[in-house]
Every structure is written in structure tokens, then in C-alpha cells.
Amino acid sequence: MLVIKDLVKQYGHGEAVLKGLNLSVEGNTVVSIVGASGAGKSTMLRCINRLVEPTSGSITLNGTELVNLKGGELRRARRKIGMVFQGFNLLDRLTVMENVLAGRLGYVNLFQAISRRYPQADIDRAFYLMERVGIAHYANKRADELSGGERQRVGVVRALMQDPEVLLADEPTASLDPRTSEQIMMLLQSLAAELSLPVLINIHNVAQAKTYTERVVGLRHGKMIFDGAPVDFNKEALEAIYGGIEAPDEELAPPPPKEASHGVS
Ligand SMILES: Nc1ncnc2c1ncn2[C@@H]1O[C@H](COP(=O)(O)OP(=O)(O)OP(=O)(O)O)[C@@H](O)[C@H]1O
Numbered sequence: 628m629l630v631i632k633d634l635v636k637q638y639g640h641g642e643a644v645l646k647g648l649n650l651s652v653e654g655n656t657v658v659s660i661v662g663a664s665g666a667g668k669s670t671m672l673r674c675i676n677r678l679v680e681p682t683s684g685s686i687t688l689n690g691t692e693l694v695n696l697k698g699g700e701l702r703r704a705r706r707k708i709g710m711v712f713q714g715f716n717l718l719d720r721l722t723v724m725e726n727v728l729a730g731r732l733g734y735v736n737l738f739q740a741i742s743r744r745y746p747q748a749d750i751d752r753a754f755y756l757m758e759r760v761g762i763a764h765y766a767n768k769r770a771d772e773l774s775g776g777e778r779q780r781v782g783v784v785r786a787l788m789q790d791p792e793v794l795l796a797d798e799p800t801a802s803l804d805p806r807t808s809e810q811i812m813m814l815l816q817s818l819a820a821e822l823s824l825p826v827l828i829n830i831h832n833v834a835q836a837k838t839y840t841e842r843v844v845g846l847r848h849g850k851m852i853f854d855g856a857p858v859d860f861n862k863e864a865l866e867a868i869y870g871g872i873e874a875p876d877e878e879l880a881p882p883p884p885k886e887a888s889h890g891v892s
Pocket residue numbers: 638644662663664665666667668669670671
């Protein structure tokens with residue numbers, strides 16, 4: 628369970644960009660975080676994995692306080708936090724398998740990491756997950772030979788290789804076309820259920836947030852303005868979050884086709 632309490636982040640001496648956030652996410656809930664540009668969505672996710680230092684507040688993951696962890700303790704805690712990025716963050720010249728196995732770097736010793744000698748169990752897990760998301764046949768291809776959607780699947784598998792207790796996705800579909808975006812959202816949704824993993828997804832597309840996640844959190848100027856079910860995310864909520872800032876697409880995407888449980892293309 629991820630529990631955020633009174634989270635404040637102030638960069639330098641400016642106004643705080645997170646102004647006392649409180650959020651609990653448990654089980655295999657998939658939560659979307661929406662809000663206008665600059666609302667603090669990325670800052671919030673990055674505070675969780677400590678890519679950004681919180682100014683004050685508490686973030687616990689299954690009982691471990693993440694704020695103020697240092698050195699080895701921080702590295703160990705970070706292994707439990709998978710992250711999926713908008714720009715995929717793959718090593719282009721390495722193969723898909725090498726990128727995927729990079730998710731195990733926090734677990735293997737220095738010799739194994741340098742020589743890229745991973746335990747057989749890691750390789751087996753990599754194949755299982757690549758198979759699951761439909762990229763196993765690309766295992767030996769260079770990452771830069773893949774399409775955007777395929778690259779994001781590599782990013783997802785790499786994050787899952789960490790054996791995470793929570794998965795964070797920072798605008799995972801923003802670089803993808805609409806159809807591929809929907810496939811990635813469906814994939815995150817089904818993986819959360821299969822792996823009993825809470826997932827937090829920063830997303831600009833309100834329609835996709837409402838369609839593919841079961842809880843929507845809306846931020847405005849670093850404050851939580853909405854936290855509820857998609858069905859309750861109405862025009863008032865939309866106005867409260869975006870009013871006077873921007874007009875996101877309000878149209879709900881058509882219902883998703885049911886995803887096959889294996890080999891998503
Ligand atoms: N490293 C930084 N130093 C100073 N200010 C920052 C830094 N990172 C973000 N900010 C500021 O913090 C505020 C929140 O930014 P953040 O990226 O968290 O918002 P966001 O909701 O994720 O926006 P977007 O949807 O555009 O990614 C913005 O005003 C931004 O300029």
C-alpha cells in the first residue's frame with residue numbers, strides 16, 4: 628500500500644508546487660493523475676521514487692518510509708518502485724533483452740552487472756513478461772528498431788523486472804498514437820490485476836483516464852481537487868481542475884475491445 632501524507636514540494640525559494648497532498652493507493656488499483664501542465668503531477672510521482680526530494684511530508688510503501696532514506700536503503704527501496712516514462716528511456720543500442728534485464732540491475736552484484744551475466748531465473752522471468760506483452764520475438768532486436776508502442780512495452784517489462792510493489796507511469800502514452808495509447812493503457816490495467824500491483828499513471832488525456840483507470844485524482848496548482856471514480860468525474864470536476872487553464876478532450880473514448888490475455892500486438 629502506498630500512503631502519501633501532507634506531501635509538500637518547493638523548488639528553491641518559489642511557491643510550493645505540491646501543497647500538502649494526501650493519497651492512499653492499495654491493492655491493484657489503477658489510479659490516473661490528471662491536471663493541467665504544471666499542476667505538479669510529475670513532481671508527485673518523482674517524489675515517490677525520490678528522483679525529486681520532498682520538502683516535507685511522508686510517503687510510505689508497504690510500511691517503509693521513503694522520505695529521508697539514503698544510500699543503500701534508498702537503493703533497496705527504489706527497487707520496489709517501477710517507473711515507466713513518456714520517452715521510454717531505453718538504451719537504444721542495446722537489445723530488447725538487455726534493456727529488459729536492466730530492470731534487474733538493482734538486484735545483481737557488480738560483476739554480474741558489468742559482465743551482464745544475469746541469473747537464469749531473471750532471464751526466464753524476462754521471457755515470460757516479454758511473451759506476456761507480445762515482444763518476446765524482438766528479444767534480440769535493437770531497441771531503436773522498434774515502434775513506439777513496442778518500445779513502451781519494453782519500458783513496462785523493464786519496470787516489472789524490478790519486481791515492484793508499485794508502478795509509476797509518467798505520461799506513458801503521450802508519445803504514442805491514440806490506438807497504441809489505448810493498448811498501453813489496457814495493458815497497464817490488466818497487468819495491475821494480474822500482478823496485484825497498484826499503478827499510478829500521470830495522463831493528460833482525460834477520456835483515457837476515465838476509460839482505463841478505476842480512480843481519478845485531479846490536481847490543480849499542487850492541490851488535490853478531485854479523488855473519485857471515473858463516473859463521478861463530471862463537468863464540474865473538469866472545470867475545477869482545468870477551468871480557465873486549458874480545455875482537454877472531454878469526449879469519452881469508445882469502450883475498449885477486450886484485450887487478449889496473452890500476446891498483445
Ligand atoms: N526541477 C525543477 N526546478 C524548478 N521548478 C520545477 C522543476 N521541476 C518542475 N518545476 C515546476 O514545478 C511545477 C510543477 O511541474 P510538474 O512537471 O510537476 O507539473 P506537471 O503537472 O507534471 O506538468 P506537465 O503535465 O506539463 O508535465 C511547474 O511550475 C514546473 O515549472
